[in-house]
Amino acid sequence: MTRIQDKPRRTPVASSSASPARSSDHAAADRAPARAPADWRALLGDRTPTPVQAGAIPALLSGRDVITTARTGSGKTLAFLIPAAARGIGMSAVRGMRPEVLVITPTRELAVQIRDVARELGLTAGRITGGITPGQTRSEATGKGLISGTPGRLKDLIGRNELSLAGLRYVVLDEADELLSLGFLRDVGDILRAAQQQSSNGGHLQVAMASATFPAEIRAVAERFMLNPERIDIAPARSDDAAANAADVLGGATGATHLLVNTTRDQVLDLAADRAREVLREPGGCVVIFSRTKSLVKRRAEKLNELLPGEIVSPLEGNMDQKKRERTMALLREGKSRILIATDIAGRGIDLPEVRLVIHMDISSTAEDHVHRSGRTARAGRPGTNLVLLIPEQRALWQNVRRKLPGALHPPLTREESQIDKDIQEKQGQGRGQQGPGGRQGQPRAQGQAQPARSQGGGQNAGGGTRGAQGDRPRQGSQGQGRSQGRGDSPAGTGAGRVGPQRPRGRGGRR
Structure with missing residues (x-):
């Protein structure tokens, strides 16, 4: 177990790959016998609590604010829902849209997923997201003790006095690092401030924040909204660069086999089809393929359907209407479709049955x-x-990404990936995580730096090409829709548009 020293104004954090640990000034809270009337372990059934559950649930039951970072698939959803169910918060029907529990998520799909898990625990739960009509929203959310939703729609209904936060007792930010990036930060801050102002509990709300990744700078933003938060970090071993900034925490799929194959633009689609075909020879399971833009997802889905006869290849990207997005998820969960090709909209929180293979057709x-x-x-x-x-064309970008990954997520090194010809590197946009052929455009963001607002242009970048429609994030313009299609019309459909987020162009209003 390694204890990480933080800035003096914040409590130290202990991080462990095996079990959660807490800073010494929390010892008194650990000894306190505070427990809810219900035995929280009973709500897990016959399952053994995961490390994040064993650490976060008792802290939340004691009334503490909590920031937790743990690998994906580690049980974070139950870690923040069980404390509400164990204390009876959000279990009963309420009058109108006046929830006791509010869960804020960056994507519509994640909001629906959390609603469904909450219902399984016995909470009365509804969702408020874009893509459904006002009538559907009222029907979905009225009388519900727990509401999960995306920032844009939540803020809209609060501003119109349709959603009351007067009865709110508990707020959760799931995928908190994304919600506290610049694209969402203003809306999330307005929601939290409105909750404190409307609260009938003296302005004090219990707040929980959870994510698989939590850069140090984002943590500083998070703690502005919290009272002496308990910080529970369960992370794999860090890379050397990450260890230099001990407050940065990246969880990840440490149980997976991590591989890298060097290929070419013309061969990448055939190679993805071959790998998918191989792992899906046996019944069940599915494959998730990531592309960086909406237009690439559409074109590649069509070509993969031709290359994989007998399989249904389902696209998922932010320009799809809500019915199509929900139908896609239903096909995957029912096993009728076994291949999902998506933008980063599918990268956070979505839980699919037995994903045997994740393919990065474009570098994140x-x-x-x-x-x-x-x-x-x-x-x-x-x-x-x-x-x-x-x-x-993406080797320089990959070098920058690889350098910041935890050691447990590194694929074996190959000779080719370090052979970078700057003349053929794809042009990178300004913003986080890019590395281009010189100039300020090519400078990567520091690991802990807050993320800039991203463009929502359909063909510009991995972030802007997906995130704007994920959680009703304000649109930043659509310039560049066609740019990715120039070289992207090659047989492989890889595209050559900008990878990174572009300069913000004002706030729109897509919800």
Whole structure:
């Protein structure tokens, strides 16, 4: 167990790969016998608590604010829902839209997933997201003790006095590092401030924040909204660069096999089809393939359907309407479709049955995004493979991402990946995690730096090409829709548009 020293104004954090640990000034809280009337372990059934559950649930039951970082698939959803159920918060029907528990998520799919898990625990739960009509929203959320939702729609209904936070007792930010990046930060801050102002509990709300990745700078933002938060970090071993900034924590799919294959733009699609076909020879299971833009997802889905006869290849990207997005998820969960090709909209929180293989057809723009992508496989103790398909044009970007990954997520080194010809590197946009051929555009963001607002242009980048529609994030313009399609019309459909987030162009209003 390694104790990490933080800045003097914040409590130290202990981090362990095996079990959660707490700082010494929390010893008194640990000895306190405070427990809810219900035995929280009973709510797990016959399952053994995971490390994050064993650490976070008692702290939340004692009334503490909690920041927790743990690998994907480690049971974080139950870790923040069980304390509410054990204390009877959100279990009963309420009048109107006046929840006791509010869970804020960056994506619609994750909001629906959390609602469903909450219902399994006996909470009365609804969701508020974009993509459904006002009437559907009222029907879904009225009378519910717990509401899960995306920031844009939540803020909209609060501003119109349709959603009351007067009865709120407990707030959760799931995928908190994404919610506290610049694209979401203003809306999330407005929601939390409104909750404190409307609260009938003297302005004090219990707040929990959870994610698989939590850079140090984002933690500093998080703690502005919390009261002396308990920090529980359960992380794999760090890379050398990450160890230099001990407050940065990246969890990940440590149980997966991590591989890298060097290929070319013209061969990448055939190679992805071959690998998917191989792992799906046996019944069951599925494959998740990540592409960096919405337009690439559409084109590649069509070509993969041709290359994989007998399989249904399901696309998922932010321009799809809500019915199509929900139908896609239903096909995957029912096993009718076994291949998902998606933008990073599928990288956070989405839990699919037995993802045997994750394929990165494009390199993610940051190490954090790579961690979340790779965490779709090897969940809940199952095996899985995380495969990077690396084309020469993206080697510089991959070097920057690899350098910041935890050691447990590194694929074996290959000779080719370090052979970078700057003249053929794809042009990178300004922003986080990029590395281009010189100039300020090519400078990567520091690991802990807050993320800039991202463009929502359909073909610009891995972040902007997906995130804007994920959780009703304000649109930043659509410039560049066609840029990715120039070289991207090659047979492999890899594209050559900008990878990174672009300069913000004002706030729109997509919800």
